[in-house]
Amino acid sequence: MGSLKSKLEIENSIHVHRAIARITQQQLADAIGVTRATIVSLEKGNYNPSLDLAFRLALHFGVDIGELFQVKGGRDEQVPAR
Numbered sequence: 001m002g003s004l005k006s007k008l009e010i011e012n013s014i015h016v017h018r019a020i021a022r023i024t025q026q027q028l029a030d031a032i033g034v035t036r037a038t039i040v041s042l043e044k045g046n047y048n049p050s051l052d053l054a055f056r057l058a059l060h061f062g063v064d065i066g067e068l069f070q071v072k073g074g075r076d077e078q079v080p081a082r
Helices: 014-021 025-032 036-044 051-061
Strands: 010-012 069-071
Touching (some): 014 025, 014 036, 014 051
Antiparallel strands (some): 010 069
């Protein structure tokens, strides 16, 4: 079995769920206890959340973490074992 790259590229659909919920970045930030800047960074893909924050976001939207966050390229990103 191969090993994963040292840094995974993670995509998210936070902006989609936020739009469906019709809430602003600030409202989401206030609801989960972070700054608006954190939400902006998450939505732009500049920041990967801690597991705690990922769960808080998923719980807020009532979805599984896997629905909010996906590894870019999935299993194709694995490096073969040596």
